[in-house]
Amino acid sequence: MGPIPSYTALIRDKSDAPREALSLALMTALSGIAMGASMAVVNAVVGGGEAGATLPNLLLFALLATIFLWTRNYALSRTAIIVQAMLTRIRENIVRKLRDIDLQALDAMNRERLIGTLSHDCFVISEASESIVIGASSAVMLLFSAFYVATLSMFAFIMLCVLVCAAIIYYRRSQRSSRTILDAASESERRLFDSIRHLVYGFREIKIAPEKGDDLLDNYILGYGAQARELRIQSQRQFLKGLASSQTFFYMLLAAIIFILPQYQVDRLVIEKITYIILFIAGPMEVFVRALPEAIKANAAAEHIWSVEAWLDSAERDAQPTSLLADPEFHSIGLRELTFEHGGAEAGQGFRVGPIDLSLRPGEIVFIAGGNGSGKSTLLLLLLALYRPLGGQLVWNGAAVRPHNAARYRQLFSVVFADFHLFDRLYGLRDTDPGRVDDLLRRFGLDRMVKFVDGAFSTLDLSTGQRKRLAMIGALLENKPIMVFDEWAADQDVTSRDYYYTKLLPELKAQGKTIVAVTHDDRYYGVADRVIYMEQGSIRSQEARV
Numbered sequence: 023m024g025p026i027p028s029y030t031a032l033i034r035d036k037s038d039a040p041r042e043a044l045s046l047a048l049m050t051a052l053s054g055i056a057m058g059a060s061m062a063v064v065n066a067v068v069g070g071g072e073a074g075a076t077l078p079n080l081l082l083f084a085l086l087a088t089i090f091l092w093t094r095n096y097a098l099s100r101t102a103i104i105v106q107a108m109l110t111r112i113r114e115n116i117v118r119k120l121r122d123i124d125l126q127a128l129d130a131m132n133r134e135r136l137i138g139t140l141s142h143d144c145f146v147i148s149e150a151s152e153s154i155v156i157g158a159s160s161a162v163m164l165l166f167s168a169f170y171v172a173t174l175s176m177f178a179f180i181m182l183c184v185l186v187c188a189a190i191i192y193y194r195r196s197q198r199s200s201r202t203i204l205d206a207a208s209e210s211e212r213r214l215f216d217s218i219r220h221l222v223y224g225f226r227e228i229k230i231a232p233e234k235g236d237d238l239l240d241n242y243i244l245g246y247g248a249q250a251r252e253l254r255i256q257s258q259r260q261f262l263k264g265l266a267s268s269q270t271f272f273y274m275l276l277a278a279i280i281f282i283l284p285q286y287q288v289d290r291l292v293i294e295k296i297t298y299i300i301l302f303i304a305g306p307m308e309v310f311v312r313a314l315p316e317a318i319k320a321n322a323a324a325e326h327i328w329s330v331e332a333w334l335d336s337a338e339r340d341a342q343p344t345s346l347l348a349d350p351e352f353h354s355i356g357l358r359e360l361t362f363e364h365g366g367a368e369a370g371q372g373f374r375v376g377p378i379d380l381s382l383r384p385g386e387i388v389f390i391a392g393g394n395g396s397g398k399s400t401l402l403l404l405l406l407a408l409y410r411p412l413g414g415q416l417v418w419n420g421a422a423v424r425p426h427n428a429a430r431y432r433q434l435f436s437v438v439f440a441d442f443h444l445f446d447r448l449y450g451l452r453d454t455d456p457g458r459v460d461d462l463l464r465r466f467g468l469d470r471m472v473k474f475v476d477g478a479f480s481t482l483d484l485s486t487g488q489r490k491r492l493a494m495i496g497a498l499l500e501n502k503p504i505m506v507f508d509e510w511a512a513d514q515d516v517t518s519r520d521y522y523y524t525k526l527l528p529e530l531k532a533q534g535k536t537i538v539a540v541t542h543d544d545r546y547y548g549v550a551d552r553v554i555y556m557e558q559g560s561i562r563s564q565e566a567r568v
């Protein structure tokens with residue numbers, strides 16, 4: 023582990039080829055040594071007067087300068103390659119793990135933080151890496167210079183060590199709260215952007231009620247903005263304090279070499295050489311100090327990445343099916359005394375569902391009715407095996423649905439949720455016949471505003487009802503044996519609603535599909551084979567309609 027443990031561990035464990043990371047470290051060190059050694063040659067030549075300006079010294083200088091330039095350039099170009107490959111791999115890793123976890127696990131996660139890690143934290147690491155490599159190379163050069171000083175004068179070396187230790191202690195003290203300030207600044211910025219999001223997405227409401235906008239602006243956006251500004255200034259001040267401490271240290275060192283060293287070291291040439299060294303290291307020292315805050319930020323970003331990965335690893339997931347291609351068969355589904363509680367069993371405070379007993383057979387239409395908050399959508403998520411029941415069993419074709427077969431079981435369903443997500447293209451349906459899509463767009467009255475081009479819909483800027491129709495088209499194209507619709511007709515006009523209940527659902531039933539639909543439209547209950555009434559998380563009654 024290095025001084026920035028999470029960042030170095032990330033580079034070591036996540037880069038494509040750990041050997042590449044090792045060669046990068048070697049080249050970085052070599053560039054620092056070459057820079058230090060070329061300084062030593064300059065020193066020897068200048069100190070030696072005419073006798074030092076020889077061809078071998080020139081060749082040695084040229085060789086060291088070439089090594090420095092080549093290794094520095096190599097290290098920087100490899101850094102870009104290694105870091106970008108590493109970040110691509112991290113993103114892929116996180117996204118793959120994310121895809122496989124349970125819905126309940128994702129619900130418990132802060133989705134914004136997840137997106138933030140994939141975008142902001144990866145960006146911070148990408149931006150900081152070059153500074154860190156140059157800073158590390160400068161640190162090696164500084165070490166080399168210290169040892170070079172030791173070869174010239176042990177007393178000067180001890181003086182240097184004492185001053186460096188004092189500078190490090192002072193620097194660490196001055197930067198002690200820098201991480202806390204940076205975290206607080208990020209938190210204020212997060213709140214600031216949350217408030218701005220309310221302004222952007224609640225724009226219509228704010229236009230109608232300007233007092234909402236005034237309150238949001240005066241008491242939140244400006245407040246968090248001022249807080250973030252103060253913290254960023256504080257953090258910059260602290261960085262400048264660190265920089266000033268390193269510069270102070272530099273002048274103290276110079277003064278000690280010029281004024282104190284002559285008391286103990288009589289050889290003027292040695293004093294001159296050490297003075298040159300100190301003047302020479304001023305630049306690399308500043309580069310090193312400037313790289314430190316970048317390293318702290320990159321380390322914090324790496325910590326976030328580690329914690330998100332650890333969380334994803336610990337999240338529950340179903341086994342992925344070995345074959346997703348073969349269509350699973352559906353003969354029967356049964357919910358046997360199924361129970362569930364929102365917020366997990368430990369909480370004991372969440373909404374409880376069940377025990378629920380329910381059977382589904384091929385080719386029937388089942389409506390689920392009930393008041394708001396009675397548990398209809400939760401029941402659908404249990405039926406879809408997206409929530410793990412607390413008790414009871416979900417039985418498919420006579421066998422229990424468990425983590426090893428849940429993903430396969432879910433392939434039986436096409437769904438339009440009440441809070442559905444509309445995808446811009448037909449993901450997973452590459453071979454769809456465009457003629458069939460055009461036909462469905464016509465049937466749902468969308469053909470004039472939406473075109474299906476190159477596997478994608480030309481626009482998603484539609485009314486709420488139209489967006490739902492497009493989601494329905496996607497579900498129909500999936501052509502699964504069971505179709506689940508959560509209040510699909512709620513946003514439809516009278517014609518479309520009538521079409522849904524009196525044409526579409528009977529047509530799907532005639533094709534042998536099973537329909538499970540949440541609905542409040544009691545005048546169409548006659549379309550269903552069964553209507554299930556939910557009340558406070560339980561099935562109050564089931565009514566056969568035929």
Ligand SMILES: Nc1ncnc2c1ncn2[C@@H]1O[C@H](COP(=O)(O)OP(=O)(O)OP(=O)(O)O)[C@@H](O)[C@H]1O
Nearest residue numbers: 129364365372373393394395396397398399400401
């Ligand atoms: N993710 C969640 N976490 C915690 N509680 C939840 C969650 N989702 C729903 N609930 C709670 O579960 C209860 C049932 O919600 P559900 O969405 O199943 O009802 P519903 O019958 O579909 O309601 P509506 O007709 O309004 O859509 C509600 O009291 C709700 O607060």
